[in-house]
Amino acid sequence: MNAPTAIAHLVPEINLRPVPPALIEALQARFGAQCSTALVVREQHGRDESSFEAPPPAAVIFAESTQDVADAVQLASQYEVPVIPFAVGSSLEGHLLAVQGGISIDVNRMNRVLSVNADDLTVTMQPGVTRKQLNEEVKSTGLFFPIDPGADASIGGMAATRASGTNAVRYGTMRENVLALEVVTASGEVIRTGTRAKKSSAGYDLTRLLVGSEGTLGVITEVTVKLYPLPEAISAAICSFPSIEAAVRTTIEVIQLGVPIARVELIDHHTVRMVNAHSKLGLREEPMLLMEFHGSPAGVKEQAETVQEIASEHGGNAFEWATTPEERTRLWAARHNAYFAAIQSRPGCRAISTDTCVPISRLADCLLDSVVEAEASGIPYFLVGHVGDGNFHFGYLLDPNDPQEREVAEDLNHKLVMRALSLEGTCTGEHGVGLHKMGFLVTEAGAGAVDMMRTIKRALDPKNIMNPGKIFTL
């Protein structure tokens, strides 16, 4: 960690760059009905799940092909106008806001799975394919794609934010699972990175540079990812604990022992209550771990026994098993809907979600003190975590009309991030930097590393048109 900096921006800096009417005319001439300047369309494309607000983009292009994206970027480049890629709008950190104006490139119509290579465990698709759609389309092959952020996000967006989710503890994140990309660069050129080979030492790892670059280096127009054989056996279990600490200590031991657990999610008692209300589940309102085991029948049994033993030592109750696929799906749907369940628990609220991730040995230190602080604040919150990865999310549920609540929540987040960084962790495990964590990034990575990022950005996007104003200031 580097010297602490000021608290992260509470409101995004708006610095609108001119969008010449000639550009809009050129876009309309090229794209016809695929170009919209209707206010309602623009407004829908000018926000995400963050609590930030900014004026909407000047136009929305509904791209149907790589060529459409390339042409839109070329025109934007000619007029030095920003472009922001858009798919389902589920970003959490203001990634999609047109803080410097510009046009939105909507890739939802680019939603075709292009080739499933079941023999190689790979699939190539357009960026607008969502994770649920992908799993539906590959189901018949006996394979699946494990990365699952809460929302039914697009694969392009997931690549752009380096997303992960509940399965990352076993299967990795988008960092580990994207093999190759097609990208439209800032000049409107189409390039390809990576191949379908499982590994390569062929030059700079442009794929990994672009994964997590949040649209600031290019627009992703094609993605190849790894698939995995559906496990022969899957079992899911819930285990309730007398305290969050007991659940966290159980997780730490499971990971340190090298148990190849597929999912291990912490849900605190507040969140269980919200999920019960939203999904009618009747779960015991205590801190719990929601777990899943993948493998051969014998392997799954072995893993579950090991984990039950560790849990018992920490006062965990007997596992409650989700025995049918339907029960399992219902539990995981409830987990994925925790965010929405929480939002509904305080009507009209907006959530600020934290996203720290620390080495597993530091998880208890990082999490427990933050629970004490959150309780003391009086602000309603939820707490869920991909704790097997050392990653967890507090969601502070704020009255948008009460600026003081916002300030208290930002202060809680600030303390949490500083704690995570002092424990050799990161300010964002999976949501990305966007607008919200630009200050934290400098503290975490140091001025030198952020300068290296800036140098790369300036070199690859000299007109600063690719989703400008995100990740770092220039």
Added chain:
Amino acid sequence: MNAPTAIAHLVPEINLRPVPPALIEALQARFGAQCSTALVVREQHGRDESSFEAPPPAAVIFAESTQDVADAVQLASQYEVPVIPFAVGSSLEGHLLAVQGGISIDVNRMNRVLSVNADDLTVTMQPGVTRKQLNEEVKSTGLFFPIDPGADASIGGMAATRASGTNAVRYGTMRENVLALEVVTASGEVIRTGTRAKKSSAGYDLTRLLVGSEGTLGVITEVTVKLYPLPEAISAAICSFPSIEAAVRTTIEVIQLGVPIARVELIDHHTVRMVNAHSKLGLREEPMLLMEFHGSPAGVKEQAETVQEIASEHGGNAFEWATTPEERTRLWAARHNAYFAAIQSRPGCRAISTDTCVPISRLADCLLDSVVEAEASGIPYFLVGHVGDGNFHFGYLLDPNDPQEREVAEDLNHKLVMRALSLEGTCTGEHGVGLHKMGFLVTEAGAGAVDMMRTIKRALDPKNIMNPGKIFTL
């Protein structure tokens, strides 16, 4: 794959830049006995395991700290003189050759393991630590580091070339296993990338950009990697096959079935003969798979039974088990020494090693035709492969005094690479581009992607002093 280009360079382009005496004097003043200009020292630092030759560097700095590296780079930058990092010299593609002159920075004295975090399964070390040394030092924790190129390479060098080896099929490559780096940039600044957290979405993935950059973007001065619990059970087996095709088809089915095999190495009958002669093993001189299974005792048994069943369907013999750790070590040492065994089989020869990697479904197509071509050429060769990853190496054993053999071997390699690229593979699975594959890289990645690499290089190293002349021309 993109439009084919001309055959790769047969000899490196030498383009020596001036090394002003004032720089040598400044280095001697700063480094004293840590700076050597003795010819024998320079010559030792001016070559690697490739068959290329170039004049040696003008001086060698024996760095003992990050500050030493930073000071050496700052002086080199001031005089616009190239710097080439050096550790054990086991590169295979000419990475270490001073084709534009300059100074060598030897990091062998930076060989301390700085912190083992057994609870987090991570370790941080200086770049001169070798893989065997690392495993020796962490042995008492019950953890191990799986990445194992043939040579006892340095961890810094392995990061720089994105190395892998026999365990990559299960544990990944340096791409998946480096968590964080400390790097001296082209201006002599020290930066840190990544954290010890298992995952992060905090800005551009500089760690992955630097891993595999072959010293062209910075000198690695510290590396944090993942460790793994030593498996509860390990078993190793040999299986001989009536043909290479039978061994390859077995491998393909094993991978497609998702068996979590830890190692699966192809060794052809020529190579078994060479290994027998070198390591006195008495193995049956037929194509074979050398395999290893990691897991619980039950899991290992289950995996081995599945693989034996598949092997039998392809005419594979009964597994011969290496039952003791000593036997296992002896087998794997023999595998790792295959390169040297091969070299010794033709006294005075030099080897050109191929390194293609293809999607697993294309492995037979890629490999078998190349075997026919190699046999027809009359040049002695060895063939080994990390076939579970779709990666294999032909080593053509050349009489260095016979330029025609060299030409034939380069032609075989050229055909093989073009075949791999047409099968959606890569020209290099783990050795890197260096001098030898610059032409292939353009064919593989396309001019646009290589231009993006060049743009990054120019931006981060405007004086082109970091190991210039490697990966791509500028």
